Amino acid sequence: MRVLVNKQFCVDFSCSEKDLAENLFVTEPSSENSRYKARAKGNIVCYDGKVYVRTENEKLTKKLEETYANKKADWFLEMDNLKILSEELTSFDLEIADINPFFIPIREKFTSTVLDERFVFIEKEDILTFKEDKRITEAFCYLEKDPDQIGLGYYEDGELKAICGANWNGKYTWEIGIEILDAQFESRGIATELVHRLTSKIIAENPEILIVYSTSFSHIKSMNVAINAGFKLGWTEISFKQK
Known part of the structure; x- marks a missing residue:
């Protein structure tokens, strides 16, 4: 990496x-x-x-x-x-x-995985079909400048319960976004599984891409999702803005 x-x-x-x-x-x-x-x-x-x-x-x-x-x-x-x-x-x-x-991913922790019917990959050309689902605010950004590249949904009984996506975020970088859409499915390891499976696919198919997962330092649950999914802290960053 x-x-x-x-x-x-x-x-x-x-x-x-x-x-x-x-x-x-x-x-x-x-x-x-x-x-x-x-x-x-x-x-x-x-x-x-x-x-x-x-x-x-x-x-x-x-x-x-x-x-x-x-x-x-x-x-x-x-x-x-x-x-x-x-x-x-x-x-x-x-x-x-x-x-x-x-x-950033610890590469050796990611291998190709076999999905069951609950996990469904979402191809780039199909991502816009999810724009009407107002629950989705993190997995996809629907921006022309930083286009979404791929997604992975988790379904039970035909209903979307959680979703993970990756969008273009720099010349060599895609950034992961993850969200649980039904509170009953929190704290069950689904977010970790989605991040891990999506990252495995990206690494296998796009080895030239740097995958990053960013969050807030106070969002302990989010940081633990990254760690449990096979990521490690790569760097910290301070950004400036005009007053």
Whole structure:
């Protein structure tokens, strides 16, 4: 997965793979091939002990480089440091928008699986047929810019009870979305099974794609779904927005 992560980061930070060997500071606008979170006014990725910083303001980039050139990523999200970062962003009329964990698959945990009749794959051309189901807000986004690629539904007695999807989210990246549509089917391992089975299919058919699963740090249930499905924490990311 490291190769795919690096390929996407080279897009997100407009850099070469060699640049990722140490802390990185760049002033570049995002591109249409950047991941969704990397299209913000700026972002900081903490990955493999290193800090990658992108802003759209050269003075801000230089300021952050002065502060973090020798900073390891390990303790970057400590509150004392976030306060320092917030103050520096404020002087450029920016603020922290989000802080998110990004999970990536442990490849050897994913193999092809045989589905039973309860699990039904949804091909790309059929995804729009689910748009009228207003219960679905996470699995599919129905966006032209970040198009949905594939889905997997869980049915009982012919009724859709849970659904998982993956949408294009960067040149080399698809992002997983999962939701249980019937509360009676929560805490039964269905979300984990859907994420695992869908990821297995994507890896088998699209090995050149980086699959990511993102959520909120406070959403423990969601993070455990990723972990139990065979993912590990890949990186953490801070995104900026205009005040």
